[in-house]
Amino acid sequence: xxxxxxxxxxxxxxxxxxxxxxxxxxxxxxxxxxxxxxxxxxxxxxxxxxxxxxxxxxxxxxxxxxxxxxxxxxxxxxxxxxxxxxxxxxxxxxx
Amino acid sequence: xxxxxxxxxxxxxxxxxxxxxxxxxxxxxxxxxxxxxxxxxxxxxxxxxxxxxxxxxxxxxxxxxxxxxxxxxxxxxxxxxxxxxxxxxxxxxxxxxxxxxxxxxxxxxxxxxxxxxxxxxxxxxxxxxxxxxxxxxxxxxxxxxxxxxxxxxxxxxxxxxxxxxxxxxxxxxxxxxxxxxxxxxxxxxxxxxxxxxxxxxxxxxxxxxxxxxxxxxxxxxxxxxxxxxxxxxxxxxxxxxxxxxxxxxxxx
Numbered sequence: 561x562x563x564x565x566x567x568x569x570x571x572x573x574x575x576x577x578x579x580x581x582x583x584x585x586x587x588x589x590x591x592x593x594x595x596x597x598x599x600x601x602x603x604x605x606x607x608x609x610x611x612x613x614x615x616x617x618x619x620x621x622x623x624x625x626x627x628x629x630x631x632x633x634x635x636x637x638x639x640x641x642x643x644x645x646x647x648x649x650x651x652x653x654x655x
Numbered sequence: 656x657x658x659x660x661x662x663x664x665x666x667x668x669x670x671x672x673x674x675x676x677x678x679x680x681x682x683x684x685x686x687x688x689x690x691x692x693x694x695x696x697x698x699x700x701x702x703x704x705x706x707x708x709x710x711x712x713x714x715x716x717x718x719x720x721x722x723x724x725x726x727x728x729x730x731x732x733x734x735x736x737x738x739x740x741x742x743x744x745x746x747x748x749x750x751x752x753x754x755x756x757x758x759x760x761x762x763x764x765x766x767x768x769x770x771x772x773x774x775x776x777x778x779x780x781x782x783x784x785x786x787x788x789x790x791x792x793x794x795x796x797x798x799x800x801x802x803x804x805x806x807x808x809x810x811x812x813x814x815x816x817x818x819x820x821x822x823x824x825x826x827x828x829x830x831x832x833x834x835x836x837x838x839x840x841x842x843x844x845x846x847x848x849x850x851x852x853x854x855x856x857x858x859x860x861x862x863x864x865x866x867x868x869x870x871x872x873x874x875x876x877x878x879x880x881x882x883x884x885x886x887x888x889x890x891x892x893x894x895x896x897x898x899x900x901x902x903x904x905x906x907x
Contacts, residue, residue: 566689587691588689588690588691589691590802591802593798594798594802597695597794597795597798598691598692598694598695600791601691601694601695601698602691602694605694605698
């Protein structure tokens with residue numbers, strides 16, 4: 561392994577048309593195009609997708625684990641925000 | 656030689672170049688400096704092996720002599736292989752490998768494109784499948800050539816050296832022999848002189864963008880298409896054929 565480590569990129573794959581991109585993992589690469597190639601060669605070898613996004617990991621703004629309570633717990637007791645009071649018609653997928 | 660026999664020999668030759676390049680690249684498995692490039696190289700190598708299998712299977716069927724794809728790969732001698740000299744050249748350093756891939760793939764892509772329009776349906780289908788793989792390989796390798804050529808002073812010098820060293824093996828790709836001529840005249844196959852000028856245009860663009868210099872005109876090494884190989888070749892097939900020759904008929 562080389563001593564100098566290339567920047568990390570996060571990889572997102574759209575598995576088929578109509579679905580959103582999902583985080584699949586990460587790759588190291590020296591530049592954007594190389595990151596795209598590496599994502600293709602590492603994560604789509606078994607026909608996993610039809611579209612790829614890569615983004616430098618250090619460009620992602622993430623929530624602070626220490627603030628998890630303030631960020632997410634207020635939503636927990638607000639059940640009226642969930643669409644659980646509706647019947648979902650048969651045949652509706654990926655809702 | 657009838658035109659049908661020439662077609663069979665031509666398909667076998669396509670298989671030889673694909674197999675030998677794949678074998679060369681497989682020598683690098685577990686030796687790459689980066690995990691992602693390691694995967695890419697192994698993927699690409701297996702693409703070539705897969706292409707070789709399709710060409711060999713078809714050639715063996717056409718030949719009708721009871722030989723299998725494995726017989727063609729593992730039980731033929733050095734002089735029976737008709738691959739290009741370029742693909743048997745050693746991996747050398749990373750720049751050598753990349754230049755070999757770019758020079759060959761830029762040619763191979765044009766050849767496959769032309770073969771998708773040939774009158775032999777099955778060969779056209781195999782070419783169409785291989786073309787998609789090779790288009791990506793070329794994209795990947797050409798980007799590396801740009802990075803190395805337009806990189807540091809050392810990488811620039813090294814990869815310029817690779818280009819100068821390997822250039823002499825490019826002439827053979829466009830030196831049409833009776834098989835190439837038969838393909839063109841009897842099966843609407845590739846026109847090597849047209850491919851040659853397109854290849855030079857494509858390669859010149861990549862080389863200039865990489866801030867490298869195109870090597871000067873020079874005498875070209877030929878012979879691979881006739882079974883006369885460089886000294887490296889015997890070692891390559893000795894390793895490749897070791898297992899089936901030591902344990903004849905061995906299976907998984």
